Amino acid sequence: MSLQSEIGTFVAAVLNYFDTAVQQPAVVGTPYLALGKAPEVFDYTGMIRISGKRKGVVYFTAPKGMLSVMLMRMQETDMSDANLRDLVGEVANTLSGNARKDFGRNFIISTPSVVAGSSTTIGYSPDTRPIVVPIDWRAYHANLVVCLN
Template identity: 55%
Template structure:
């Protein structure tokens, strides 16, 4: 069963990125569960796979407008798709780093992969409920999705 500590670790990894890299903290929205079907997937998704004590995926998915503003806030002038991919990849990397720090001894955490569009590439384990934690930043909202057995 998913624990509160595990969820908090993933959430902290995400908010930490916003606080440090995006120069503006993000707030955590009301978390909920997706029982059937796929959780929300926006235009850009940074994903890590996890094995060991838990098995599944964790991903951060955000819209192009949100990433555009983030890039601008970070002083990036080239608002290209590549940079947006890098951005969600970095968020996933920060989540991964946080998870390694907290669960590194028990978990195997993959290097982040980035998916632009193509939601079919994000495969969640069957019959597992996903936890969706909205990450609100300015007027935008991204999602952190935790889908672990």
């Protein structure tokens, strides 16, 4: 499976989450490489780590406002930190599920984890250029970052 297909799987997972869980489609911007500095991290980030045929990290990072509106769309009234963490965790879980289904046994995918705070540093191999896929939803902007060698 090529890196291109793998990124496609992750993008499809995120878009599908917006279509089905949030019931309002998101739009993918033009992907680009994070050169020179680490990609921007928003308030909440759900990530999975991958080893095996490829190594690296894939994460969905979104601002608090966006996640709060997503929760509202999902008929949730609890906008607590825990619930926002659960939401990005759920997106990361979708990334993990799709990856497990599509990539096969050559990939080992970690349990999804969640970090909060825009000053968080997410570690990745310095030999790798992260590919940032902008995810636009309503007036909000999130990023899907794929950093695999």
